[in-house]
Amino acid sequence: MRIGVLGGTFDPIHLGHLHIAYRAERLFGLSQVHFVVAAAPPHKAVQQIIAFNHRYAMVALATAGFPSFVPSVTELEPPASSFSIHTLGKLARPRHGPRPRIYFIAGEDSLQDVANWRASAQLLSAYNFIFVTRPGVRKLPVENLLPKKAVTRLRDLRDVKPRELRRRIEQEQESDGNRVYVVDVGALDISSSHIRERAESRKRISHLVPAPIDEYIQKRHIYG
Numbered sequence: 709m710r711i712g713v714l715g716g717t718f719d720p721i722h723l724g725h726l727h728i729a730y731r732a733e734r735l736f737g738l739s740q741v742h743f744v745v746a747a748a749p750p751h752k753a754v755q756q757i758i759a760f761n762h763r764y765a766m767v768a769l770a771t772a773g774f775p776s777f778v779p780s781v782t783e784l785e786p787p788a789s790s791f792s793i794h795t796l797g798k799l800a801r802p803r804h805g806p807r808p809r810i811y812f813i814a815g816e817d818s819l820q821d822v823a824n825w826r827a828s829a830q831l832l833s834a835y836n837f838i839f840v841t842r843p844g845v846r847k848l849p850v851e852n853l854l855p856k857k858a859v860t861r862l863r864d865l866r867d868v869k870p871r872e873l874r875r876r877i878e879q880e881q882e883s884d885g886n887r888v889y890v891v892d893v894g895a896l897d898i899s900s901s902h903i904r905e906r907a908e909s910r911k912r913i914s915h916l917v918p919a920p921i922d923e924y925i926q927k928r929h930i931y932g
Contacts, residue, residue: 710739711739713799714728714742719900720903721917727893728840735873738776745779766921829858838891
């Protein structure tokens with residue numbers, strides 16, 4: 709079983725998140741994609757984000773129409789922790805069968821800080837990683853940003869044509885060991901910060917978020 713893990717504050721979740729999850733699911737043959745809602749992200753002050761219950765509710769609404777998308781409160785499961793090394797460890801535990809293969813999904817810009825993640829070398833060797841390119845972000849020198857031990861597992865597929873991409877990934881999955889993939893999934897140019905700004909200014913956001921999320925934000929005046 710292959711499980712994708714897309715973590716974030718989801719403040720709010722938007723169509724860009726769903727697009728990345730859907731494309732990763734198709735490319736890597738994932739059985740499920742877990743949307744892990746960050747409880748207390750270490751890189752953000754808690755007062756800068758809205759309450760967890762609102763963010764989780766919006767993730768649950770946004771993923772309701774996708775049977776393989778799972779809203780997750782894994783970070784709150786004991787022992788509660790906001791570090792990826794602990795979150796993935798919980799998700800990797802065998803529950804009803806063999807131990808699942810984990811694919812952590814993140815934006816390519818996350819690579820700029822990956823060396824500073826808690827136990828980054830251990831993390832990158834224990835699980836598969838999918839770093840997706842984002843519009844407007846310059847092409848990063850990935851080999852220079854990864855811990856040295858992870859470079860041998862790097863598979864930079866950013867320039868591989870879409871028709872060839874799935875075949876290349878399947879070849880890698882037939883081999884033993886985990887990989888660090890960098891791929892272009894045609895990510896949408898949408899950000900949560902832009903949505904918050906528009907919502908606070910009472911501008912339309914219906915083209916940026918699923919309809920239930922637009923309704924949730926408007927009814928509860930979540931942003932301003």
